[in-house]
Amino acid sequence: MIKGQDFVTVIMDIREKNCQDWDGVQYQALVHFINQYGQTSYLDTCNQASCNKNRGGLGVETNRDLTRDKEGNTSTWKIQSKNGKSGNITDGDIVYITNQYNWSYLDICGHSGHGGYNVETTNELGRVKREKESSWQIKLKNGNSQGQLIKNRDLVYLVNQYGQTSYLDTFGHADCAKNGFHVETTPDLTRDDNENTSTWQIVLRRINTGECATESGPEPNKPCVFPFNLNGITYSECTSVHHDKLWCSVEVDSNQNYIDGKWGNCKTPCSVNKD
Helix, strand or coil, X not given: CEECCCCCCCCXXXXXXXXXXXXXXXXXXXXXXXXXXXXXXXXXXXXXXCCCHHHCCEEEEEECCCCCCCCCHHHCEEEEECCCCCCECECCCEEEEEECCCCCEEEEEEECCCCCEEEEEECCCCCCHHHHHHCEEEEECCCCCCCCECECCCEEEEEECCCCCEEEEEEEECCCCCCCEEEEEECCCCCCCCCHHHXXXXXXXXXXXXXXXXXXXXXXXXXXXXXXXXXCEEECCEECCCCCCCEEECCECCCCEECCEEEEEECCCCCEECC
């Protein structure tokens, strides 16, 4: 039936046990950013930063391996409001984006040579006045009005707030992650005809609170991953569909679909969906 580990989706406020609002991406969410150029690659950190090396920073590239560091933290980012907002993230908001490998901020440092800036992370949020180098505006690619809700799997631009307008972009092959791309910013949103190098899909990473986990089955002692999709139905809690016990998915793909063999029988107590 089912099987695995836990990636793709978000940490949000638990409202009614494991049932959550999956329409909007919320502040403090854990997410992956998937670049839309070529094959799927995730915004990732790899090796020490060059410009920010004395500030605890890391290099930033894309990587096709979501679990390169086993826990997936190098490719997981937390979105925080610069202005103290809570709740849903909306089109046009100014945010900090924090890598979960060493809790450093997505940042620009030095000119890239292609009209934009080099992208790294830094542990010093206030190293530049007003923190503009670590501030990003999140904009919907196909948004029709500022303030529109940012939703899971939306396509967005990430616009740095330092100096001239420049967009988070991929350019050339990565140095550390051989199957990914180098990351910098560009002032030219249409550098490739479809803007794909500057377009990112925001995908929620699900971190279970511990209320639902597996105790037996193919993948025991793993946190459940909600929501997961199976045969066109979305499940936000343990279910007994196609099985004689309550079970949950413990790993999903980038579209939150159940992965064959990645499942286990739920511990009790736990939220229940008797289908």
